[in-house]
Amino acid sequence: MFENRNKRTELSGLGEFGLIRHLTKDIHIKNSSTLKGVGDDAAVLDYQGRKILVSTDLLIEGIHFDLTYTPLKHLGYKAAVVNFSDIAAMNAFPEQLTLSIAVSNRFSLEALDEIYSGIYLACERYGVDFIGGDTSSSVTGLMMSLTVLGAASKADITYRDTARIGNLVCVSGDLGGAYMGxxxxxxxxxxxxxxxxxxxxxxxxxxxxxxQLKPEARVDIIRKLRDLRIKPTAMIDISDGLASEILHICTGSKTGCSLYEEKIPMDPATMQTSYEMGIDPTVSALNGGEDYELLFTIDMKDYEKIKDDPDLSVIGHITDQSGGMNLITRSGGQVPLKAQGWDAFFERREEKGERRKEK
Amino acid sequence: MFENRNKRTELSGLGEFGLIRHLTKDIHIKNSSTLKGVGDDAAVLDYQGRKILVSTDLLIEGIHFDLTYTPLKHLGYKAAVVNFSDIAAMNAFPEQLTLSIAVSNRFSLEALDEIYSGIYLACERYGVDFIGGDTSSSVTGLMMSLTVLGAASKADITYRDTARIGNLVCVSGDLGGAYMGxxxxxxxxxxxxxxxxxxxxxxxxxxxxxxQLKPEARVDIIRKLRDLRIKPTAMIDISDGLASEILHICTGSKTGCSLYEEKIPMDPATMQTSYEMGIDPTVSALNGGEDYELLFTIDMKDYEKIKDDPDLSVIGHITDQSGGMNLITRSGGQVPLKAQGWDAFFERREEKGERRKEK
Structure with missing residues (x-):
């Protein structure tokens, strides 16, 4: 609804090898870990003793995105970035990306170019090498599957199930905005x-x-934590909303938590739109999803290092499991936290456009 | 058309996390390179200085497979195996697999279980760890995206563009059978x-x-070549037919080739069916595809090591580029080889059910 494309080249005019050549002709390898990218049966990587992080993601038109208001370049950019975010959530940096894509004949070469330009822009900005994939026609619509690889030393890798009682719960940036968008x-x-x-x-x-349309992966926060010599005790990225993600950390770590409503960071624009839409802003932050901020726990001793950082908020602490997982409201009440996440098989909440992973 | 399922459990009854728990509950990690599989933002691998091979593949109902005659367990098995074959084609062994899958509400839990049982059986047989993926609903039909990772030392990795003049062209097993099936x-x-x-x-x-329904990846051939101390000079797996694959090797290596029609290995059953169907068996072998045998070139000095192996055939040799790429027919004639491969965007040859990769 916000786009108008003039030129249209049918994909059938290129043939598949021609299409692949066209789509991959400008790729330049950036990482020394990439020995061979596109062009053989498999890509070849060399991580030289560092650990390898692998994450994969599926995006389907009509389920995960709506092309009536998602520009194709933004779609490509976001698809790449949300995968990078999964690597950041392991306290690591993304280095390689594959994209498998299927399109119906509704899509022209120019449309594919737009998607790839978004993918490549994200790869450029995040220093990631595009190393291959698969192309196909589809019966209906557009489908993308992305796999990202990243690197970290064993000591740096941060899992979600290792939070400890007394740890502080921190979040980067602000929440709820993507959902309001x-x-x-x-x-x-x-x-x-x-x-x-x-x-x-x-x-x-x-x-x-x-x-909503052009989120970023918080690898800048990963860099910052390295600079501050903070290794989070547990970490996850916020793709499904704060409530769902803190439940993952607490359930995995066999702990409880207390989060303080008043500490949850929200942008004024998010709050204003939330009120306009008749939604409690806290609900937007807890259940909205797609913010791709980092939720992590740190040792109390690291508090001084981050307390004045405008991009990091301490929103609560980890408690004993028996205490449960609670939100302390502005009025001082205590409410049990519940995941209101999207469920791909209970209901198709297309209007939320959220993604769900095996995590 | 060959199946009858009795029990039907709706996916909506489990919720997504329940579904993922159900599908992944029996996974046991087999490789020391897998530090962490399903369960966090990313899987964690340790290749300890070995090189990493990555390949990815997309399979879409109505394009790549037809469920009227493909049992779901076979579909899962084949989907995994054809990815393993890409790693074998690099002279390496597969170690990890991810699967992203999208299904419409036409599919029950039992149907998903069948697919996964095929995937897991392939992983078991090939010593591969299933390390994660993504699940989603789809608007129509079944879609799978697989990514496989494998390992090799740098010295062992075999590319497709490194054949040399005078090399012998070899193929494993026999060709054309999958197409006849x-x-x-x-x-x-x-x-x-x-x-x-x-x-x-x-x-x-x-x-x-x-x-056709249950191909195997020839990792046994890779093991045999190791045992024989043969490193192929170039290698590719035959997913699109012999003609298309030898053209990849020759074009990439800037060489020509002479293949001998009489040397192309074919099973009697394949030849018989080919005649029944009114197709020249050589055409089935050259253009049929999906055999997942290995096509490779070796130095002449290695000939003695393989000449009596019933599972390996020498079918020709690599020539100067100016000689072109030719088939020497049984009658002694010379015919230029042409790729008659499937083209995803020229025509949708569903009846062939072939896959095409960025290679």
Whole structure:
């Protein structure tokens, strides 16, 4: 609804090898760990004794994204970045990416180019090598499967099930914005569908739109933690909402937690839109998802190192398992935290557009 | 058309985390290179200085496979094995596998279990660890994306673009059988569609059906070559037919080749069915695809080591590029080799069910 493409080259005009050549012709290898990228039966990597992190992700049109308001370049960028975020969540840096993509004949070469340009832009910005994949036609729509590889020393790797009682719970950036961006886009889509002459009203919503359409992976936070000589005791990225992710940490670590509502970082634009939509901002942060911020626990001794950092918030602490997992509200009440995450097989909540992984 | 399932459990009854627990509960890690499999943001691997091979593959219902005659367990097995074959084609061994899968609500838990049981059986047989993936609902049908990782020392890795003039061209096993199996299944499907009371006539076709429905990756050949102290000068697996693959080797290596029609190994069952179908058996071998045998070149000095091996055939030799790529026919004629491979964007040859990779 926000795009207009003029040129259209049918994919059938290139043949598959021609298409692959076209799509991969400008790739330059950036990492010394990449010995061979696109072009053989397999890519060849050399991690020289460092540990290898592998994560994979599936994105399906109509389930995970809606092309009526997602520009193709943004879609490619986001698809790559959310995978990079999984590697960051292990306290590591992404180095290689594969993309398998299937498209119906509805998609032209120019459309594919847009998707790949987003993928390549993300690879460029994050220093990641694109090392191959698979291309295919599909019966309906667009489907992407991405696999990212990253590196870390064994000592640096941070799992989600290793939080300890007394640890502080920290979060990077702010929460709830991506979900507000999604609700806004869905609202304007409905308006547009009802009357195509009404132009979408997206003025002044730049921040939450960017949070939804062009999120970033917080590898900058990983670098910062290295500089501060902080190794988190446990870490996860926030793809499904704060509540779902802290439950993963606590359940895995066999602990409880107390989170303080007033400490949950939120941007004013997110709060304002949340009120506009009639949603409690805290609910947006707890259950919204797709923020791709990092949720991690640190030893109390590291508190001084981060307490004045505007990009890191201490939002609670890890407790004994018997204490349960609780939110301490602004009024001082205590509410049990529940994951309201999206469930791919219970209901198809397309309007949330969330992703779910084997984690 | 060959299956009847009785029990049906809706996926919606489990929830996604329940589903993932169910599907991954019996996984046991086999390789010391797998430090952490399913259960965190990323799997963690340790290759201890060995090189890493990565290959990925996309399989879409209606494009790459037809569930009317493909049992789900076979589908899972084959999906894994064809990925293992890509690692074998690098003269290496597969060690880890990820599977991302999307299914529509047409699929029950029992159906998913069947697919995974095939995947796990392949992992068991090939000593591969299943380390994670992604699950999702789909708008239509079944989609799988697999990524396999394997290991080799730098000295062992064999690329496709390093054949040298005078090298012998070798192939493992026999060719054309998988394609004949596919044509047979397609034929019986048509008969069945015309009259559902007619039972499929598959008696006596076991070999070609197995070649199509349950291929194997020739890691046994890789082991044999190690034992014989042969390092191929170039190697590729035959997923698209002999002609297409030898063209990859010759084009990449900037050489020509002469292949001898009479030397191309074919099983009698394949030849017989080929005649039945009115197809020249040589055409089946050259263009059929999906045999997943290995095509490789060796130095002349290694000839003595393999000449009596019933599982390896020398089918020609590498020539100067100016000589072109030719088939020497049984009658002594010379025919230029052409890739008749499937092209995903030119035409959708569903009846061939072939896969195509970025190679």
């Amino acid at each position: 999604l609700l806004l886009l869905e609202r304007e889509k409905k308006v547009f569908k009802a009357d195509p002459l009404v132009r979408p009203d997206l003025e002044g919503y730049d921040y939450i739109l960017q949070r | 596919l044509l047979l299944l397609e034929r019986e499907k048509k008969v069945f569609k015309a009259d559902p009371l007619v039972r499929p006539d598959l008696e006596g076709y076991d070999y070609i059906l197995q070649r």
